[in-house]
Amino acid sequence: MVRRGALAVGLAWLVPMMVIKVHLLGTGVLTGDLPYYENMLYNTGFSRGRNSFDVLYSWHDLMYYSSPTFLTEHFSPTFALLGPVFQLYPHPVFLCVLQPLLIVIAGWGLYRLTRGLLNAHEAPLLFGLLPVLVQAAYLFNYSNMSATIDTIYGFHHDSLIPPLTIWGLVCAFEARWRTALLLFVLFLGMKENLPIIIVPLLGMGLTFNLVVPRKKAALGLILCAMFFVGCYWFEFRTHNRHVGIVYKFSDGDEIEYAWQRLAKWTILRNYWPALLAPMFALPALADLCLQLVGNTTELDWHSYPLMALAMVALVFTVVKTITWLRRWRLVLLAGYAALCGLVFGSMIAGGIVAEVAIARAVYRLPPLVDLAALAELTAGIPREAKLSATSDLLCFACDRRKLLWPQSVAYADYVLVNRRAKEDNRQRSENFLRTNTPDNPAGAHFYDDVSLVLTGYAFDESLYAYMDRMVAEGNAKLVKSNGRLSLYRMDRPLTAPF
Numbered sequence: 001m002v003r004r005g006a007l008a009v010g011l012a013w014l015v016p017m018m019v020i021k022v023h024l025l026g027t028g029v030l031t032g033d034l035p036y037y038e039n040m041l042y043n044t045g046f047s048r049g050r051n052s053f054d055v056l057y058s059w060h061d062l063m064y065y066s067s068p069t070f071l072t073e074h075f076s077p078t079f080a081l082l083g084p085v086f087q088l089y090p091h092p093v094f095l096c097v098l099q100p101l102l103i104v105i106a107g108w109g110l111y112r113l114t115r116g117l118l119n120a121h122e123a124p125l126l127f128g129l130l131p132v133l134v135q136a137a138y139l140f141n142y143s144n145m146s147a148t149i150d151t152i153y154g155f156h157h158d159s160l161i162p163p164l165t166i167w168g169l170v171c172a173f174e175a176r177w178r179t180a181l182l183l184f185v186l187f188l189g190m191k192e193n194l195p196i197i198i199v200p201l202l203g204m205g206l207t208f209n210l211v212v213p214r215k216k217a218a219l220g221l222i223l224c225a226m227f228f229v230g231c232y233w234f235e236f237r238t239h240n241r242h243v244g245i246v247y248k249f250s251d252g253d254e255i256e257y258a259w260q261r262l263a264k265w266t267i268l269r270n271y272w273p274a275l276l277a278p279m280f281a282l283p284a285l286a287d288l289c290l291q292l293v294g295n296t297t298e299l300d301w302h303s304y305p306l307m308a309l310a311m312v313a314l315v316f317t318v319v320k321t322i323t324w325l326r327r328w329r330l331v332l333l334a335g336y337a338a339l340c341g342l343v344f345g346s347m348i349a350g351g352i353v354a355e356v357a358i359a360r361a362v363y364r365l366p367p368l369v370d371l372a373a374l375a376e377l378t379a380g381i382p383r384e385a386k387l388s389a390t391s392d393l394l395c396f397a398c399d400r401r402k403l404l405w406p407q408s409v410a411y412a413d414y415v416l417v418n419r420r421a422k423e424d425n426r427q428r429s430e431n432f433l434r435t436n437t438p439d440n441p442a443g444a445h446f447y448d449d450v451s452l453v454l455t456g457y458a459f460d461e462s463l464y465a466y467m468d469r470m471v472a473e474g475n476a477k478l479v480k481s482n483g484r485l486s487l488y489r490m491d492r493p494l495t496a497p498f
Contacts, residue, residue: 005132006111010104013139016355017100017148020362024151025096028368028392028418029453034095034154035394037079039403042090044083075231078164078189079157092395095155100148103139103304106162110311111135113170117319127322127336133344138311140351142442143271146299147307149358151449154395156301161190162308169312172212184220188227193290195224195231197305200282210279248293258292271306273314273343280313299445314343354442361436361446366428366454368392369418373482380479381414381487388412390460392420392453406459415467415476415488420456429454 024030086094114131123130138144150156164187171180188194202224204210205217212220248254274284287306296302318339325332369392378397381387388404389397393416397403404412429451438444467488470476479487 002128006135009136014100014104018097021096023362025092027365029151030154031391031453032153033156035398037155038092039398041083041086042398043401044080075192076157076190078186090399099155099159102159102163103148106166107135107139109166109170110138114315116173121319121323123322134315137344137347140348142350142354143299143303143307145351145354146442146445147301147303158301158304161305165308192231195228197283197287199224200286204279254293271310274310276317277313280309284309354440357443358446364435373485377480377485377487385413387414389416390418391457393418406463412490417486419484425456
């Protein structure tokens with residue numbers, strides 16, 4: 001019965017999230033990292049004369065035209081393993097559906113971990129619903145809601161971190177060490193900051209023999225050191241912007257600025273459970289420090305690792321407290337009631353309110369792209385041609401090897417433009433915000449992000465001017481147009497871009 005309840009909770013969160021993400025895709029709002037990852041995965045697995053190493057770890061003539069790789073843009077060789085899976089359905093919908101699916105898998109892992117801990121400590125039967133409450137609180141927390149809808153980036157590979165983190169702990173708790181080791185290696189291969197975050201947890205295992213036995217904790221620390229050296233060797237050599245966070249910790253001004261920002265954040269309110277258990281407080285604080293110094297925000301995909309650690313900390317703390325209060329049944333019942341009402345109840349209720357508010361707002365969004373007209377224009381573009389496009393069209397043109405951001409238009413053979421007037425963009429944004437007054441943190445974050453997309457990006461406006469100049473100079477020719485959409489062929493892409 002409880003298992004069915006957990007399944008129902010997962011579906012109740014997953015289905016609306018998938019519908020919202022797919023609808024956002026259709027409006028043209030998802031303009032950030034989604035096309036970047038989509039194009040990256042599309043080109044992983046297409047050999048066409050390239051050797052296997054090149055196929056897995058490198059792609060050329062794409063996006064920024066700087067030959068980034070799975071080892072240098074972010075240290076994410078684990079993400080490259082999704083390439084063959086993506087080939088089964090190479091479409092942006094794949095990533096829109098994958099992101100909430102990964103978070104549901106993490107939620108199921110929390111249910112499994114909580115149930116296992118309760119059984120191991122022989123908790124009273126009245127706590128039988130606790131695993132479902134933990135799962136629901138994790139999924140319906142507004143931080144996870146906002147990070148999953150993700151209207152600025154559309155998709156980010158950080159969504160793979162929660163299931164790898166939580167299921168690695170589940171396997172460790174169940175003494176399935178080979179599987180736990182595999183998941184741990186995949187976890188370290190997701191991002192360059194993960195070896196830093198997880199070291200405190202393994203250090204406590206090595207020192208106090210908690211959660212992870214000493215020998216296995218020592219092995220984990222060795223793997224962390226290997227991954228740290230490996231990823232930063234690649235990223236320092238390529239002067240990667242993401243590795244700059246290491247330098248920031250030696251900059252006193254950056255540290256002082258981070259402390260100033262901390263007072264304005266709601267992040268401690270969102271993740272306070274992580275401070276309840278020392279074994280998980282330290283990695284959570286390590287992640288918090290990286291976020292603060294890196295000048296990131298807590299309601300986008302950066303919150304995924306912290307949210308997972310916070311909920312795991314809450315689970316361990318609650319189960320330990322149950323064992324301590326077993327003799328004082330009335331105190332235990334009062335504490336359980338307070339936990340359900342004040343913690344889980346408020347988190348779940350707030351998440352449902354956020355989900356309903358965002359769902360209503362999503363269906364009031366004006367469509368930015370005419371998909372039927374776009375399909376007609378893109379049908380005539382040669383597959384091997386270098387294509388540049390405005391940001392709102394990129395995710396619909398990723399099924400090709402050579403795709404360029406607007407700022408790399410000088411290298412393009414063809415240019416696809418969706419001309420949106422600046423005044424029209426501003427009006428759309430104002431009308432949208434006027435009809436959707438933010439009344440919860442996830443809603444406010446969602447509206448702000450959507451407003452940025454509706455207002456338009458400077459690179460797109462610069463692309464309009466650049467193409468007008470190229471046509472006037474005879475270096476580009478209009479192939480076809482349909483409403484606001486125009487397709488150009490570049491005859492002499494020699495003029496420097498904006």
